[in-house]
Amino acid sequence: MAYAIEIDHLAFAWQGGQLTLDIPHWQVETGESVLLRGPSGSGKSTLLSLLAGINVAQQGNVSLLDQSLSNLSGRKRDRFRANHIGYIFQQFNLLPYLSALDNVLLATQFSPKRRQRVAESGQSAEQLAIQYLKRLGLSASQQQQAAANLSVGQQQRVAAARALLGAPELLIADEPTSALDSDRRDDFIKLLLELSEQNNTTVLFVTHDASLGQYFNRHVELSDINRAAGGSPHA
Amino acid sequence: MLKLAIKSLANRKTSALLTVIAIAVSVALLLAVERVKEQVQANFANTVSGTDLIVGPRSGDVQLLLASVFHIGALNNSMSWQSYEKLSQNRQVEWSVPISLGDSVSGMPVVATTAGYFQHFKYANQQPLKLQHGEWFNHSEQAVLGADAAEKLDFRVGDQLIIAHGTGGISFSQHSGHPIDVVGVLKRTGTPVDQSIYVDLKTLEDIHGGETASEAEEHAHEHTGHDEHADHHHPTSAISAALVGLKSRQMALFMQRDINTADGEPLTALMPGQTLQQLWKTLRVFEQALNGISAIVVIIGLLGMLTILLASLRERSREMAVLRAVGAGPGTLFTLLVTEAVLLTIIATASGLALLYILQISLAGVIQQQTGLLFALQWPTAAEWWRMLFVVVAGFLMSLVPAWRAYRQSLADGLTVKV
Amino acid sequence: MKYSLKVMMSTALLFLASQNMAFASEKIGWKDLVPEGFTPPPVKPQSYYDQNPEEAEQKFLDAPVVQALDGKKVKIPGYVVQLEGNADAVTEFLLVPYFGACIHVPPPPPNQIIHVKFEEGVPYENTYDAVWVEGTISTQRTDSDLAVTGYSMKADSVTVYQ
Numbered sequence: 001m002a003y004a005i006e007i008d009h010l011a012f013a014w015q016g017g018q019l020t021l022d023i024p025h026w027q028v029e030t031g032e033s034v035l036l037r038g039p040s041g042s043g044k045s046t047l048l049s050l051l052a053g054i055n056v057a058q059q060g061n062v063s064l065l066d067q068s069l070s071n072l073s074g075r076k077r078d079r080f081r082a083n084h085i086g087y088i089f090q091q092f093n094l095l096p097y098l099s100a101l102d103n104v105l106l107a108t109q110f111s112p113k114r115r116q117r118v119a120e121s122g123q124s125a126e127q128l129a130i131q132y133l134k135r136l137g138l139s140a141s142q143q144q145q146a147a148a149n150l151s152v153g154q155q156q157r158v159a160a161a162r163a164l165l166g167a168p169e170l171l172i173a174d175e176p177t178s179a180l181d182s183d184r185r186d187d188f189i190k191l192l193l194e195l196s197e198q199n200n201t202t203v204l205f206v207t208h209d210a211s212l213g214q215y216f217n218r219h220v221e222l223s224d225i226n227r228a229a230g231g232s233p234h235a
Numbered sequence: 236m237l238k239l240a241i242k243s244l245a246n247r248k249t250s251a252l253l254t255v256i257a258i259a260v261s262v263a264l265l266l267a268v269e270r271v272k273e274q275v276q277a278n279f280a281n282t283v284s285g286t287d288l289i290v291g292p293r294s295g296d297v298q299l300l301l302a303s304v305f306h307i308g309a310l311n312n313s314m315s316w317q318s319y320e321k322l323s324q325n326r327q328v329e330w331s332v333p334i335s336l337g338d339s340v341s342g343m344p345v346v347a348t349t350a351g352y353f354q355h356f357k358y359a360n361q362q363p364l365k366l367q368h369g370e371w372f373n374h375s376e377q378a379v380l381g382a383d384a385a386e387k388l389d390f391r392v393g394d395q396l397i398i399a400h401g402t403g404g405i406s407f408s409q410h411s412g413h414p415i416d417v418v419g420v421l422k423r424t425g426t427p428v429d430q431s432i433y434v435d436l437k438t439l440e441d442i443h444g445g446e447t448a449s450e451a452e453e454h455a456h457e458h459t460g461h462d463e464h465a466d467h468h469h470p471t472s473a474i475s476a477a478l479v480g481l482k483s484r485q486m487a488l489f490m491q492r493d494i495n496t497a498d499g500e501p502l503t504a505l506m507p508g509q510t511l512q513q514l515w516k517t518l519r520v521f522e523q524a525l526n527g528i529s530a531i532v533v534i535i536g537l538l539g540m541l542t543i544l545l546a547s548l549r550e551r552s553r554e555m556a557v558l559r560a561v562g563a564g565p566g567t568l569f570t571l572l573v574t575e576a577v578l579l580t581i582i583a584t585a586s587g588l589a590l591l592y593i594l595q596i597s598l599a600g601v602i603q604q605q606t607g608l609l610f611a612l613q614w615p616t617a618a619e620w621w622r623m624l625f626v627v628v629a630g631f632l633m634s635l636v637p638a639w640r641a642y643r644q645s646l647a648d649g650l651t652v653k654v
Numbered sequence: 655m656k657y658s659l660k661v662m663m664s665t666a667l668l669f670l671a672s673q674n675m676a677f678a679s680e681k682i683g684w685k686d687l688v689p690e691g692f693t694p695p696p697v698k699p700q701s702y703y704d705q706n707p708e709e710a711e712q713k714f715l716d717a718p719v720v721q722a723l724d725g726k727k728v729k730i731p732g733y734v735v736q737l738e739g740n741a742d743a744v745t746e747f748l749l750v751p752y753f754g755a756c757i758h759v760p761p762p763p764p765n766q767i768i769h770v771k772f773e774e775g776v777p778y779e780n781t782y783d784a785v786w787v788e789g790t791i792s793t794q795r796t797d798s799d800l801a802v803t804g805y806s807m808k809a810d811s812v813t814v815y816q
Binding site for chain 3: 276359361484485488506508509512516519
């Protein structure tokens with residue numbers, strides 16, 4: 001398997017609207033870190049929802065890790081996402097009533113594959129989670145805090161830990177640093193990429209900020225790969 | 236899933252608590268209606284046994300039964316001794332016991348009767364009366380107390396009591412000139428017998444014959460004729476009612492009609508079993524109405540829960556997106572909401588049951604004092620379990636609405652949710 | 655060989671059938687409780703009996719029973735008039751042919767009343783309408799003219815009349 005992501009003749013339009021996505025061809029290699037840039041409303045979120053298996057392309061094919069998502073049922077796509085994809089939102093990544101640690105452990109709750117990989121590591125999920133959190137700069141007391149009581153920066157780090165736990169093959173981050181100030185932003189990205197590399201995780205980092213390109217293997221403009229002009233209703 | 240549901244509810248403590256309280260109170264009400272009906276029925280049903288007819292002055296069946304056996308309510312007139320004698324001599328009658336009511340001791344009813352009462356009166360399943368202490372009275376100026384009467388009034392064999400006129404707690408007309416000796420205390424029966432004080436028929440006659448010694452002297456020549464006559468022919472001129480046992484139980488229907496249609500003093504004869512049947516039938520209507528109302532109250536409580544869950548969906552759309560991101564399907568979210576609702580309902584139902592027991596324990600004493608009804612403490616009956624199940628199932632069904640909404644919402648929202 | 659087998663099987667079936675018939679309850683009606691050919695004395699208007707209760711009683715008691723029914727397993731419908739009961743059910747009752755044996759309607763005579771004992775009890779809800787009573791009926795013999803002959807029954811089951 002050479003390609004973590006492979007897109008072929010993809011066409012997608014939201015209900016009753018113009019084509020949002022028209023991508024003839026795109027590939028991301030295993031282990032690559034890609035920065036995907038595009039202005040707001042250009043269809044970034046739509047593309048991510050297709051990659052995450054939330055929505056299905058009307059035409060064409062989206063394959064992750066050699067698995068075509070178009071062939072899978074909703075349930076199977078949910079399972080696939082749980083097993084193989086770590087997802088980070090721009091903000092509000094966590095369940096406010098769970099502790100930081102419990103939020104991280106959510107990663108394995110719905111994924112047998114991730115549980116398996118954790119078991120293979122020889123440590124318990126909790127131990128691994130604590131290690132990640134520690135590496136990401138959260139103290140022991142902070143790890144036990146309800147997520148609602150953490151700062152935005154801390155919350156994003158917890159989200160990162162959750163995305164990485166159980167070593168999923170693909171990490172998708174949707175503008176994870178847009179809510180952070182510039183100091184924290186650079187640290188966050190560096191840390192995220194470092195930890196991903198350890199597991200040979202492919203990283204797809206979506207943002208509107210072009211200056212971050214320096215950290216990544218590849219910088220892709222959405223307009224380069226997407227022929228369609230229409231935006232998504234969620235823009 | 237369960238842990239998630241619990242933590243999720245704990246996060247919304249206030250609204251969850253209010254919901255639980257509302258449902259718990261409604262459940263307590265629903266269970267209370269059933270429990271009260273059961274206990275009242277049990278109490279009443281076990282009060283009289285083996286008596287074929289109760290005969291008294293013309294009145295309603297239920298009124299006569301309640302007054303004569305349960306000491307509830309009062310009879311406005313009386314039955315003459317002649318009628319009673321005629322009745323007791325009827326060839327179909329095996330035994331008969333006269334009773335007279337209307338006086339009391341500190342609110343506990345005094346029943347004036349004969350030795351026949353102790354012989355023939357039975358309760359529950361043909362259980363006879365038994366003495367705990369002492370013996371049954373054998374002449375006037377003697378009394379036998381029911382178990383509760385003895386306890387409440389703190390009387391023992393050998394004590395003396397004063398009978399008061401009327402049935403109120405405090406009477407301003409006491410027969411203090413005639414103190415009565417307590418000669419016996421009955422074993423507990425769990426029926427109105429326990430609250431009663433039994434004296435000879437003649438006792439009441441003596442008491443009402445004259446208030447004080449001087450008054451008695453004054454009216455002596457007036458009453459002499461009467462009293463002599465009374466002593467000679469009958470212990471009293473009128474009674475409240477008579478308990479009758481027949482030689483053949485099949486004759487009860489015939490005798491009832493015979494007495495009801497007889498010439499002479501207008502009387503009412505009732506069959507206690509049949510009258511109780513009628514009573515239950517009447518109460519049934521009330522019972523059903525109460526059941527209907529309390530069921531509606533439960534539904535209202537559950538609707539409150541439904542409202543809170545639905546309202547919370549909007550705030551929780553972000554939560555749903557997060558869960559979807561880690562791989563939870565919309566079906567999982569559906570299950571999560573149902574679990575939260577069912578959990579709330581179960582906690583509320585259990586609380587309602589606990590509340591009912593607390594109320595029962597704290598009010599049992601008062602109820603017994605006021606009405607004589609013993610509300611026994613016992614495990615919930617099958618009927619009560621069914622009601623609790625009904626509530627939980629209703630809660631489950633209600634939860635399908637917000638759960639379905641959450642399902643649809645998360646499908647529509649996907650991962651992109653406006654916060 | 656086949657023929658004798660057939661004979662044996664039919665004999666066995668007939669035997670079983672007859673046994674079943676002996677154990678099954680016979681459905682009877684209230685008319686069956688009155689001996690055939692019994693002519694009651696001439697009926698006078700009810701008001702006459704109201705005036706002369708002694709005569710009413712005599713007429714009433716003049717109600718012979720059908721001795722042949724003694725010990726039989728029967729099933730008969732009727733209404734429940736409670737004699738004894740507990741918290742939930744009626745355990746001893748008179749079964750009568752019509753509802754409302756009260757002041758306006760003359761009571762049924764002793765051969766139209768069955769004194770039933772049913773320990774298991776009929777739930778009160780079931781007693782407001784007609785019921786089927788199934789059990790062993792027995793008749794009492796008259797020793798003196800004071801005792802009343804009548805029917806009694808030990809019930810095996812009491813079910814709602816459909």
